[in-house]
Amino acid sequence: MSEKLLHIAGLGKAFGGNVVLDGVDMAVARGEIVGLLGPNGSGKSTLLNIATGFEALDRGSIVFDGTPIEKLAAHRIVGRGIARTFQLPSMPTRMSVMEVAMAASTARHGVWDTLLRPAPARQAEQAARDKAARLLRELLLEPVRDLPAAALSGGQKKLLGIVCALMGDPQMLMLDEPTAGVHPNLRNDIVQALLRLNAAGMTLVVVEHDMHFIQSLCTRCVVLDRGRIVASCRPDELASNERVAEAYLGAAAHQRAEAAQEAFA
Incomplete structure (x- = not known):
């Protein structure tokens, strides 16, 4: 391995x-x-x-x-x-898809950094925005980037969750x-x-x-x-693994399945 x-x-x-x-x-x-x-x-x-x-x-x-x-x-x-x-x-209901992705970025600076170190903060903000835009594009969410995140379908919310994790x-x-x-x-x-x-x-x-x-x-x-x-x-190999079958079906059910297979073999 x-x-x-x-x-x-x-x-x-x-x-x-x-x-x-x-x-x-x-x-x-x-x-x-x-x-x-x-x-x-x-x-x-x-x-x-x-x-x-x-x-x-x-x-x-x-x-x-x-x-x-x-x-x-x-x-x-x-x-x-x-x-x-x-x-x-x-x-969140009041944030767009892009805003949610941006909020997940660990590179974003807070308000005090923006006031005290405006140039580095702006650079970090732009880098986070560029990364969010790329991930939204790769995860097929670019067309809905400006929609409220809460308005997405269940599958799109799963994809946005992946985007946030990847930020x-x-x-x-x-x-x-x-x-x-x-x-x-x-x-x-x-x-x-x-x-x-x-x-x-x-x-x-x-x-x-x-x-x-x-x-x-x-x-x-x-x-x-x-x-x-x-x-x-x-x-x-899952289907042929007896311990997996017992875990999902129970030992008795697995034995009945084996018996049925033998009967119709």
């Missing part, structure tokens, strides 16, 4: 008596596109939240690009190079169900946009239920079930 960019070891998390993650070990190599799969309640979103600083872990370690990050706040983790999107992105120049992008509620015609656009990002060097971790999307995008899949990793394989 190539250089490990993210290394998670012994990760544990419980909410009261409910153990959500139980000793998870996971590594992501630089340049990979990893799909994080599992049935509802398997711990996918919790793992994503912990890795990005939105939840505290109970035990274990997380190392990103050689630096421990498990005790860092979310904004510090962004500064280290991990950005994320959300399943249901909320957009900080991350090394790794983590996406939480990027196609949930998205029109099928836009899903291929999202796949192609993410493949272009990966070709340019971005490492991706994608929480998703849409198996066609996963097969079109990911190079490897990690499957969680009841807080533990039960498989790490290529997307085309």
